[in-house]
Structures are given as C-alpha cells and as structure tokens.
Amino acid sequence: MKYIGLGMFLVGLVSLLVALFGAYHFLLLWVDNWGKPLGWAIRVGIVVLGYVLYYTHRHDD
Numbered sequence: 001m002k003y004i005g006l007g008m009f010l011v012g013l014v015s016l017l018v019a020l021f022g023a024y025h026f027l028l029l030w031v032d033n034w035g036k037p038l039g040w041a042i043r044v045g046i047v048v049l050g051y052v053l054y055y056t057h058r059h060d061d
Contacts (some may be wrong), residue, residue: 002060005053012046032035 015028019040024032032039 001053001055003058005050005055008046008050011055012043012050012051015043016047 015031018025018028033044
C-alpha cells in the first residue's frame with residue numbers, strides 16, 4: 001500500500017502542477033469533464049488520499 005500511496009501522491013502532484021501552469025495532458029483532461037472546480041477538487045483529493053495511504057503504511061515492509 002505504501003507504493004500505491006506514493007504513486008497516487010506523485011501523479012496527483014504532477015497533475016496539479018501541470019494544470020497550474022496551464023498545460024494539459026490528454027490523459028488528465030478527463031478530470032475537468034465535470035467542471036474546473038470539481039477537477040481541482042479531484043486532483044487535491046488524489047494528492048491527499050495518496051499521502052494518507054503512504055503515511056499510514058510507511059513502515060510496512
């Protein structure tokens with residue numbers, strides 16, 4: 001779970017940064033299908049969920 005959380009965190013963070021600078025990747029455009037505010041909420045939610053998963057399972061080996 002640690003690596004899934006880390007992956008979600010990194011993908012969400014890259015998505016936030018790409019959207020912040022106005023460059024959109026075709027794989028990330030589905031997030032904005034329901035509007036810009038909900039797209040930003042989904043991106044932030046992915047970052048937060050990834051961090052929580054990583055933080056709670058960081059010592060599992």
